[in-house]
Amino acid sequence: METEEKIRLLMSQAVSDREGVGPLADLASGLRAREPLDPINIRSLADRGFGKTRLFRILLTNVCAFSCDYCPMRAGREIPRHALAPSTLADVFLTAHGRGWVSGLFVTTGIPRNPRFAMDRLIELVEILRLRRRYAGYLHAKAVAGAEPEQIDRLADLCDRVSYNLEAACQATLDRVAPEKSFEDGLALLRRVRDRSQALGTRRVGGDPRPPGRAAAAGTTAQFVVGIGSEADRNFLETSHRLWRERALHHPHFAAFRPIEDTPLEGERETPVLRENRLYQADHLLRDYAGAFRPEDLVYGTDGNLPLSRDPKLAWALAHPDRYPVDVATADKETLLRVPGLGPRTVERLLAVRRSIAALDVAGLRKSGAAASRARGFLAWRGRTLGARSIQETLFPPEHFPEPSRVYSFSPGTFR
Numbered sequence: 333m334e335t336e337e338k339i340r341l342l343m344s345q346a347v348s349d350r351e352g353v354g355p356l357a358d359l360a361s362g363l364r365a366r367e368p369l370d371p372i373n374i375r376s377l378a379d380r381g382f383g384k385t386r387l388f389r390i391l392l393t394n395v396c397a398f399s400c401d402y403c404p405m406r407a408g409r410e411i412p413r414h415a416l417a418p419s420t421l422a423d424v425f426l427t428a429h430g431r432g433w434v435s436g437l438f439v440t441t442g443i444p445r446n447p448r449f450a451m452d453r454l455i456e457l458v459e460i461l462r463l464r465r466r467y468a469g470y471l472h473a474k475a476v477a478g479a480e481p482e483q484i485d486r487l488a489d490l491c492d493r494v495s496y497n498l499e500a501a502c503q504a505t506l507d508r509v510a511p512e513k514s515f516e517d518g519l520a521l522l523r524r525v526r527d528r529s530q531a532l533g534t535r536r537v538g539g540d541p542r543p544p545g546r547a548a549a550a551g552t553t554a555q556f557v558v559g560i561g562s563e564a565d566r567n568f569l570e571t572s573h574r575l576w577r578e579r580a581l582h583h584p585h586f587a588a589f590r591p592i593e594d595t596p597l598e599g600e601r602e603t604p605v606l607r608e609n610r611l612y613q614a615d616h617l618l619r620d621y622a623g624a625f626r627p628e629d630l631v632y633g634t635d636g637n638l639p640l641s642r643d644p645k646l647a648w649a650l651a652h653p654d655r656y657p658v659d660v661a662t663a664d665k666e667t668l669l670r671v672p673g674l675g676p677r678t679v680e681r682l683l684a685v686r687r688s689i690a691a692l693d694v695a696g697l698r699k700s701g702a703a704a705s706r707a708r709g710f711l712a713w714r715g716r717t718l719g720a721r722s723i724q725e726t727l728f729p730p731e732h733f734p735e736p737s738r739v740y741s742f743s744p745g746t747f748r
């Protein structure tokens with residue numbers, strides 16, 4: 333097969349986590365995200381501290397010796413298998429970069445032979461880029477299960493971001509569907525990247541053209557496949573939030589499980605993509621709302637999952653009617669942050685202007701950046717409510733809850 337064709341195929345299969353879609357993917361874009369990204373897998377990524385990056389996303393190889401039950405690349409499954417030499421991928425990426433088509437690289441890989449071999453090839457690629465070809469731009473590599481400590485350190489030294497697919501939130505699920513993977517080893521890997529990044533401080537790895545102190549400066553990400561085990565949303569959020577608080581995780585990715593034909597999980601039900609989006613919304617509340625929400629505060633069903641029909645913030649508000657209306661003139665920041673329709677920036681704006689305004693109405697609310705029609709029914713100004721509540725009971729019609737479940741040949745969104 334020609335290199336060009338291999339590249340097209342390996343790019344189209346590297347659609348795993350949501351890097352490039354953004355942790356705040358709204359419901360509509362989340363629904364679109366299930367579509368294949370062929371032929372060219374380039375996405376825009378906006379990240380604090382790194383600006384906007386057009387990511388060239390590719391697999392170094394789709395050959396894998398592991399047999400994860402949910403994966404289209406599992407050993408023994410009949411698909412065309414290809415591998416790129418690290419030097420070839422470096423050439424192709426740098427050509428695209430030189431022409432201004434892309435500004436960063438996300439590279440992931442199957443596990444040909446064994447984890448040590450797979451990591452050595454990844455490291456060879458990043459060493460060619462950083463040390464030989466003097467590439468100083470954004471570089472994100474996904475470490476594989478079974479990576480050795482010194483390999484993790486090397487990747488962290490040379491990349492802006494290192495990620496890892498935890499897949500599950502407990503070992504019991506991995507034992508069932510990915511027995512070659514260890515949950516504890518995955519946690520240890522993420523913590524090691526954090527420690528390495530902190531230890532490197534302002535020192536510089538010899539030959540790395542980036543400014544000092546850039547080792548894994550963009551932090552780590554980790555992906556969970558939602559629906560391959562018995563974990564509830566609450567378990568995913570508790571695990572990811574714990575890692576985030578430890579600074580071992582910059583943000584999580586959630587991928588709704590899709591059954592792949594000719595795999596052991598072919599007959600399982602697919603997970604509604606809306607569940608994935610509810611998890612992103614909840615994670616946003618946990619990380620970006622200044623401590624106003626904790627995993628244990630959110631509203632879950634008896635199965636431990638977030639309600640699909642309402643976003644987690646609205647669900648929280650409706651479960652606490654005694655807390656509303658909130659008076660904008662006097663409420664503290666945390667209380668305002670819990671109002672549906674008010675985001676962190678809007679709350680900052682309201683806090684900044686409330687002393688200098690005589691009154692606040694729906695138009696003023698809208699001007700401050702609020703989703704006014706949603707927020708007004710939960711707010712008051714000096715004792716007078718701002719309006720009636722208008723709550724959509726069901727945000728999505730039933731066709732967004734797959735019934736019956738489909739079977740996929742290659743799943744965009746679930747894999748490396």
Ligand code: SF4
Nearest residue numbers: 396398400403406442
């Ligand atoms: S999930 Fe990763 S390790 Fe498991 S079979 Fe797929 S590519 Fe291999």
